[in-house]
Amino acid sequence: MSMAKKTLYLASPYGFSLQQREGPLPDLVAALEAVGAEVWEPFTRNNQPEMLASPGWAYRVGQNDMRDVRDAAGFFGVVNGCPPDEGVMVELGMAVAWGKPVFLFRDDFRRSTDCEAYPLNLMIFTGLPEVGWEAYYYTSLDEIADPEKALARWLRDEPLP
Numbered sequence: 160m161s162m163a164k165k166t167l168y169l170a171s172p173y174g175f176s177l178q179q180r181e182g183p184l185p186d187l188v189a190a191l192e193a194v195g196a197e198v199w200e201p202f203t204r205n206n207q208p209e210m211l212a213s214p215g216w217a218y219r220v221g222q223n224d225m226r227d228v229r230d231a232a233g234f235f236g237v238v239n240g241c242p243p244d245e246g247v248m249v250e251l252g253m254a255v256a257w258g259k260p261v262f263l264f265r266d267d268f269r270r271s272t273d274c275e276a277y278p279l280n281l282m283i284f285t286g287l288p289e290v291g292w293e294a295y296y297y298t299s300l301d302e303i304a305d306p307e308k309a310l311a312r313w314l315r316d317e318p319l320p
Contacts, residue, residue: 163197164195164196164197165195165196165197165232165233165313165314166196166199166232167191167196167197167198167231167233167235167262168199168201168227168228168231168233168235168250168259169187169191169198169199169200169201170201170228170236170237170246170247170250170254171184171187171236171237171244171247172237172239172240172244172246173202174200174202184200184202187237188200190304191235191303191310193304194303194310194314195315196235196314198235201220201224204223204227205220205223224250228250228254228257228259229253232259232260233259233260233262233310233313234250234254234259234261234262234286235262235310236250236251236254236261236262236263236264238251238265238283239264239265239266240267240271241269241271242279243265243271243283248283251283251286255285255286259286260309261286261295262297262310263283263284263297264297264298265278265297265298266298266299266300277292288319288320291320294307294319294320295308295309295310297310307320308320
């Protein structure tokens with residue numbers, strides 16, 4: 160009997176750009192799937208062309224994305240940018256409020272911070288543990304496969320760091 164894969168909501172701004180939708184987005188999805196996640200990517204799940212062509216589409220897309228954040232087992236957010244994408248930040252806030260396991264990805268080397276402890280605004284890290292938050296923070300696609308970091312351990316049902 161095989162165990163169902165854990166669902167992971169992928170919040171990113173990559174779907175808004177054709178180049179990013181064909182470049183970093185599928186690479187990121189593939190890296191997450193390779194470690195065993197069932198990736199819920201909202202641009203694929205909730206932004207179908209027929210939906211975007213009808214009145215009221217924006218409300219429906221937002222509601223579908225909110226439902227997926229609520230229903231997914233975990234949350235993986237791309238927090239590139241200074242500041243990061245506002246939609247990703249809203250989705251991150253929902254995931255934290257709903258008590259989801261949160262994992263963050265930033266391969267943007269710029270710092271955008273209000274404190275010395277974190278590379279971004281301190282509120283972005285409220286869903287991570289105070290000690291060992293670095294295990295939940297990824298700075299490259301290759302790092303996603305690290306078996307000792309939090310995502311791989313969570314997907315294997317091991318205790319988190």
